[in-house]
Amino acid sequence: MKEIAVEPGGVRVLHKTLDILETIKATESGYRLADLSRKVDLPKATVYRILATLEGRGYLDRTSDGSYRMAKKLFDLQRTEPLEQILNRVARPLMERLAAASKETVNLGILDAGEVVVINTVESPQAVRMSSKIGNRRLLHSTALGKVLLAGKPDKEVQRLIRMKGTPRLTGQTLTTKAAVLAEVQKVRQQGWALDNQENELEGRCIGAPIMGPDGSVAAALSISGPVFRMDMSRARALVPELKAICEEISRGVRG
Template sequence: MSVKSAQRVVQVFECLTIHTEGLSIKEISETLDFPQSSTSNLIKTLAAEGYLRQDTQKKYKLGPKLIGIGTAAMESLDVSAVGKPYLKTLMEEVQETVFMALMAEEELVYVAKIDNNRSIRTTAQPGNKKPIYCTGLGKAFLSFMPEESKNKLLDSTQLLPITSHTITSREQLEHELAESRKRGYAIDNEENEEGLFCLAAPVYGGDRQMQAAISVAGPKERMTARKDQIAKVLLLTSKKISASLGYLAR
């Protein structure tokens, strides 16, 4: 059973996480549909304890005491451990192999793989590193990371052909990444392994930064026949993992 006062504290924090410019007591009350008198008492109590702060415009923002709590929470989260139950459910729904990868020192590293009983043979395994420009997971990072970081990575990357389908033109790759951003997920169309088709989506953390990417991979013919259905489940899964890591969509 939820405790109303605790629930309201959480709602205030979530509200101010979205409204980073700050809100007055009246604005918080109206946004959350709380009575103004009880909102005033709640906000002033949280501010007195250091969980909120008031700026010169009398707007309330998240306070410094939350920094230590947030840091401790981030340190206690293991992205792959948090994601694995969701990846297992994803595999069961789409009946294809699913992966999770992280970026480590500008390299793509696989941290999880959940096979399906009809999985395609692939060289991708947990602990392995793969090129960032020609894998679905890598292209998801390139598509959704900050522009400056993407340009830095591509400036230092040779677009070598891995298969006959690998994109080796910077201009063509940039176009592909722009398309990925529009649809919300990246595609690897036999660019790293012949016959393998992959859809990959970003996972965000509580700091609103991309923490990982997840993907569904399988034989091209089987994947393309169900592409829209797989993409829908993939994106829903990425949102669930992101929420579990503290990400709040604006």
């Protein structure tokens, strides 16, 4: 078993914690408990307690396969500029470009307390449009932004988030069962974008795609929304490549 040399005045558990963090940081895919225990040469029970504490405090994320990865909060510690501020700064000009090209409303949203909160918006120049305001909150299960944010989380976290606000019916199109929402989340993961087909608001259709943060996880979501008479399914699908390209450009800017 590895013997950790502790400098005078040092704290043994902090050395163990830093060994674990430095090991996880060295890989993008993360480590499972057993693999990490072998890598740092520490008992599995010790490693588990440290991982559970770091995850509980938001410094590590656990993926659907049980691997632990660095979380956004840990990267935020070394930033002089908060991630939300970086997102707004990087995304705004690209959102304006996307809104001008699509002539529809573009929204930037993040996950907060089990809901989507809009942190930036560029409204369509057209008289009839889908309107939004910064600070607006929306449910996860009924919106393209929300589905994208759910798709970026492990299945257990998805279920926890769904339980927080439930799946109330907002229109006749809303997905209202856990099974239906989970199936939709899996579809979003596979295709890389989400659709709100009049599920949050009648006569409104919306597509969304993910923006990746510095740690490689979904940090935010970007959407294009418009009235169904103008944004039929064919046009919605045609806008997906441009939306995803803008999201990739924002992701690169956020990573710096």
